[in-house]
Amino acid sequence: MSRSGAVTFKGNPMTLAGDAVETGQVAPEFTLHYFEGGLQTLSLADLKGKPTLLSIVPSLDTGVCATQTKKFNESLAAMGDSINAVTVSLDLPFAMNRFCGAEGITNMRVGSDYQDRNFSNAWGTLMEELKIMCRACFVLDSEGKVVYAEYVPEVTNEPDYDAALAALKSAS
Template identity: 45%
Template sequence: MAQERTGVATLKGNPITLIGPELKKGDQAPNFTLNKSLVETVSLSDYAGKIKLVSVVPSIDTGVCDAQTRRFNEEAGKLGDNVVVLTVSVDLPMAQARWCGAAGIDKVTLLSDYKDNSFGEAYGVLIQELRLDMRSIFVIDGNDTIQYVEVLSEMTEHPNYEQAIEAVKALV
């Protein structure tokens, strides 16, 4: 049975339960399986040797999630070829692709955790009550060690973009 964490996060001030461990800087990044399309999956090993900025959003079709993804798309081009920026949500891959096309997102890879919530549970950000992933940022180095973590305590707030970008730049 997965670990349940209460008292660490809210949605508009109302408590929500996060499923999975609380990851910290220095932890080995857990593996995951995410969908690139309905049939194509990727895992952590697909990005071996790369610095990974993983931006987790509850749903791409909300204002803060939209802004967060656009901001990291803007930054991604400045970070170099050894950095991948991944946005993870539980939206269906078709919805992610439609949104990317409409928004002109071309430097961030959107990946879906819809099938079994493996990412959300492994990274401790699966919201039990909603089956969505909590807004969070993980920066993982080329050796798959977590170098930066921000799990927001309130789902509707923006992450600290500057700190996340600085954590990536420190590894480049």
């Protein structure tokens, strides 16, 4: 299923592939890739046991996406090991790793959906026209249930940091 006009990118309506993920549902399964001494995988099962913030961005090579990742990274410092936090995009794992090193991102992991877009299709974040992800935030409780979901209506805008962080703290 596709959702025509679900978000806009620079004012232009975009179609999101897949169904919207909603608060209250069990999080869809996924496999992401990251680079840490070699290519590794990250799945929903790896995140269970702790509340999780999933911060979805089109590309870490853009200003708003970099800002989003840096702001969440700063805000999450006080929560330490009690939570999981992952920035998800279609950027290559190597580029994501390089960005985190250069920007001092230490409180978030990165996960790339570059191989088969199983995350972006299952979570309804793939903009069909551009073949990149929209901006979104999800918070999962320790069992993998969605307790917060935000698809940012205009992709070039930042998410509601306060609402996502409040949901994450409530899930802790």
